[in-house]
Amino acid sequence: MAVELEFERKPKFLLDVQDSLIMIRRSTTHIIRHTDQLLGTFFQPIMFLVLFAAVFGGALEQSLPKGVSYINFLMAGIIIQTVAFGSTTTAIAVSSDLQKGIVDRFRSLPMNNLAVLTGHVVSDLARNGLSTLVMIITGLAIGFRTSASPWEWLQIIGLIGLFTLAFSWLASIIGVMAKSVEAVQWLTFIIIFPLTFASSAFTPTDNMGSVLRAFAQHQPITQFVNALRALLLGTPIGNYGWVSLAWGIGTLVVIVPFASWLFRRRGAN
Amino acid sequence: MAKTDYVIEVKNLKKAYGSNQVLEGINLKVERGTMLALLGPNGAGKTTTVRILSTLLGFDEGMVTIEGHDVKKDADAVRKVIGLTGQSAAVDELLTGRENLVMMGRLYRLTKRSAQARAEELLEQFDLVKAAGRPARTYSGGMRRRLDLAVSLIAVPPVIFLDEPTTGLDPRSRIAMWDIIKQLMEAGTTILLTTQYLDEADQLADRIVVIDGGKVIAEGTAAELKSKVGKDRLELTLKDGKGLIAAVKVLGKQVVDTDDKEHSATIIINDTNKDVQKVLEALTKAKVTLASMAVHKPTLDDVFLSLTGKQKKAQTEEEK
Ligand SMILES: Nc1ncnc2c1ncn2[C@@H]1O[C@H](COP(=O)(O)OP(=O)(O)OP(=O)(O)O)[C@@H](O)[C@H]1O
Ligand SMILES: [Mg+2]
Numbered sequence: 001m002a003v004e005l006e007f008e009r010k011p012k013f014l015l016d017v018q019d020s021l022i023m024i025r026r027s028t029t030h031i032i033r034h035t036d037q038l039l040g041t042f043f044q045p046i047m048f049l050v051l052f053a054a055v056f057g058g059a060l061e062q063s064l065p066k067g068v069s070y071i072n073f074l075m076a077g078i079i080i081q082t083v084a085f086g087s088t089t090t091a092i093a094v095s096s097d098l099q100k101g102i103v104d105r106f107r108s109l110p111m112n113n114l115a116v117l118t119g120h121v122v123s124d125l126a127r128n129g130l131s132t133l134v135m136i137i138t139g140l141a142i143g144f145r146t147s148a149s150p151w152e153w154l155q156i157i158g159l160i161g162l163f164t165l166a167f168s169w170l171a172s173i174i175g176v177m178a179k180s181v182e183a184v185q186w187l188t189f190i191i192i193f194p195l196t197f198a199s200s201a202f203t204p205t206d207n208m209g210s211v212l213r214a215f216a217q218h219q220p221i222t223q224f225v226n227a228l229r230a231l232l233l234g235t236p237i238g239n240y241g242w243v244s245l246a247w248g249i250g251t252l253v254v255i256v257p258f259a260s261w262l263f264r265r266r267g268a269n
Numbered sequence: 270m271a272k273t274d275y276v277i278e279v280k281n282l283k284k285a286y287g288s289n290q291v292l293e294g295i296n297l298k299v300e301r302g303t304m305l306a307l308l309g310p311n312g313a314g315k316t317t318t319v320r321i322l323s324t325l326l327g328f329d330e331g332m333v334t335i336e337g338h339d340v341k342k343d344a345d346a347v348r349k350v351i352g353l354t355g356q357s358a359a360v361d362e363l364l365t366g367r368e369n370l371v372m373m374g375r376l377y378r379l380t381k382r383s384a385q386a387r388a389e390e391l392l393e394q395f396d397l398v399k400a401a402g403r404p405a406r407t408y409s410g411g412m413r414r415r416l417d418l419a420v421s422l423i424a425v426p427p428v429i430f431l432d433e434p435t436t437g438l439d440p441r442s443r444i445a446m447w448d449i450i451k452q453l454m455e456a457g458t459t460i461l462l463t464t465q466y467l468d469e470a471d472q473l474a475d476r477i478v479v480i481d482g483g484k485v486i487a488e489g490t491a492a493e494l495k496s497k498v499g500k501d502r503l504e505l506t507l508k509d510g511k512g513l514i515a516a517v518k519v520l521g522k523q524v525v526d527t528d529d530k531e532h533s534a535t536i537i538i539n540d541t542n543k544d545v546q547k548v549l550e551a552l553t554k555a556k557v558t559l560a561s562m563a564v565h566k567p568t569l570d571d572v573f574l575s576l577t578g579k580q581k582k583a584q585t586e587e588e589k
Binding site: 003004005006007008018019022026029033034101102104106107108109111 | 320323324325345348349351353355357358359360361362363364368372373375376377378379380382383386387390404420421424425
């Protein structure tokens, strides 16, 4: 053999970070080369936004607080909904890695296995960021107006980022547990659809039936939507910001180690 | 821990999937720089064994060490010294051949420069230079297998597991793969290869372990296994049915098999030179003329069939 091989001599945690960077790069390359999926990243949010604004706008405007247009109300909800559904991509990517046997390869390497999941989650963060940007620009084009200051924009970005991470990690668990990519698709759908619709994303919760209202007002998606809405529209944020932060961080603290444990176990018995 | 002479040691390995006992106490030892072929039919437990040895799968009982490292207690140490080419190609479909190699090299903790240089070397060696810039998704089955093997060699591990590396390859690619494997052996790599093909085990391996139904049913060198099934056979083909009847009359009980369509008779011989002569003399005396004759040495196929045949019979009877 002609080539002299040199191995890295960094401390273990730096090597773990390096593994994550390598896997983030891999997943990002996947996203870029999956051209059809990438198109969805652009067009799906535009479609949702325009359709919801056009279909529900007229009927719902009366039930909104005075002076709030439906497009302004909708923006926060549609961003959260798009990001929540966007996490399906993470679940599918994880699941298809597991089906294809490439995970066996990764497992047989001296690498940090959590990096496989980190790669998908973080690259998805970038993709969702892009979706969100497209939506905000489209929103501005069809009448959305915001009063957010630069400092509020930072909070908005942080909040969306935290929500995306928490949801993508959750989705990665579905990806690890599901037996097939098809199963991932319906599983994520039956979890995310009710969660986003039984929330304040598209309509105010006040007019919902009492049981539904109790659920909708307390579930995490509503907290995020309300916090985001307040930041975008310059209305009082109340406790929604802190509660969202707690939900997001709490989810990550519980889910990341759990996902890592599940991923290591899967197939190893 | 001092390194043993045996790079791979497996003692009384047992594994069940639920109530399905897949491995029923496997024992294996592979000496440094040699190749062991694990030979067995579909469902014998070959892949299960390889997955356990390469830290992918847990097991219920027994002990497995690779280079002195226990696969259960010290999986990371094991992973540093092994390369795995699984039964289904485990390459990233969306990445190019080159990207696959470099990425895996980096995950083996090679420096970037080493990983890149080694990738080029392997692309050259595996005849993938032209395809190096294309996504692996566009590769043919044979190219994918080559890339898969190249990937597992990226960090030059001293121990390699090859799970059916030539299944699904055309004869030419198969021979090319054998050449690559032979080069690995010359370089002193310790190899555990699984296969359903007897000629493959015969061609490549120093020792062969035959497993069926999760049990070792025979082991030894190819020559040892062949001698177990034993004797050479002489096949005599006559000109017509009359000739066959006449020949059978002459040879009597020596005939173990006849084929009326081909007008041929088979007899077992112990000493090829003497026995063939005797048979010819007897036939000439009786004025029986031969169309052709051939001596058949036992192949590993015979070994295989005679060893696994019994269990097969038992199975088909159960199914009835
Ligand atoms: N994940 C699993 N769950 C349940 N049973 C399994 C699982 N994987 C393998 N088996 C069973 O274990 C037995 C051995 O399978 P294994 O894949 O090791 O066979 P093999 O010798 O590699 O066969 P082949 O030549 O077809 O690759 C089979 O009966 C198979 O059905
Ligand atoms: Mg197999």
